[in-house]
Amino acid sequence: MFRDADQAILVDDGAATLSIYDYLLRPSSCMLPVKLFDCSAERLREVNQIKLQLGMLIRPRQVKIFSVFNFADSTPGRHQFRLLKNALGCPSTPGNYWHFIGSPVVEKNIASAPEYDAVLVDAIESRQHQGQAVYIAHRAENLADKYDKLVALGFKVIRSEQPYELLLLQQPDYPASVVSFHSTCLFNLAVIFGDNIEKICYQLCDSTLRQLKQLYIMQNQYSVYQHIDSIYQRLPDFNIVARQLTYQEPA
Structure with missing residues (x-):
């Protein structure tokens, strides 16, 4: 059982793992427990007492991360999607289309709707040579607010309940490029398809x-900016092209 284990393995839950590593695990030399919230000494004693009552050992434990990312001091082996590719195969020829993976950055109040629209327009204008534009909606998006704009721009809109990587591996060919914001999918595609697919990450504007x-995030442990910057810092390692608009919010 975990409570008696000397070591724990964190199975990567996407690019969010990067900031968890940078700001929580690495400063603690990848040892558990780590501090997630500020609390008083009295509260900490109460937590430890509950752990003892549950039979949990209060001692440091090492944590390793199974991930597509390379955490040199905490990696039991990198995720290569071998099982998935062996089970489904992998498309080997490019199609005459490209994908924009939607993001709920507007719904989460991370970016404004006008900034999001500006990115869509720029993506359409810069990828006309790659054929049909296909918009893959994120499950957390409010598509009703975007659908008419997307169609007017020329996007074919798809909403799928499947993970994007699984959807892509079931296609007869692969998109010429995949465009998004700071999506885990871009990193996963780099591992699955290598450089066959061009990958573009639109970075949020400076303002x-x-x-x-x-x-x-997690009270004062790290900011949303630091979380996103952790992702941006890894883009070159996966040959993901960073693109940023000089967008200004309307006065």
Whole structure:
């Protein structure tokens, strides 16, 4: 059982793992427990007492991360999607289309709707040579607010309940490029398809990023800006092209 284990393995839950590693695990030399919330000494004693009552050992434990990312001091082996590719195969020829993976950055108040629209317009204008534009909606998006705009821009809109990677591996060919914001999918595609697919990450504009420095995750452990910057820092390692608009919010 976990309560008696000397070591724990964290199975990667996407790019969010990057900031967890950078700001929680690495500073603790990848040892558990780590501090997630500020609390008083009295509260900490209460937590430890509950753990003892449950038979949990209060001692440090090492944690390793199974991930597509390379955490040199905490990796039991990198995820290569071998089982998935062996089971489904992998498309080997490009199609005459490209994908934009939707993001709920507007719904989560990370970016404004006008900034999101500006990215869509730029993507359409810069990828006309790659054929049909296909918009893959994120499950957390409010598609009703975007659908008419997307169609007017020329997107074919798809909403799928399947993970994007699984959807892609079941196709007869692969898109010429995949465009998104700071999506885990871009990193996963780099592992599955290598450089066969061009991968573009639209970075949020500077004014938006500055505002996110004031929005914190897990109380004051790290900001949303730091979380997103952890993702941006890894883009070159996966040959993901960063693109940023010089967008200004209307006065």
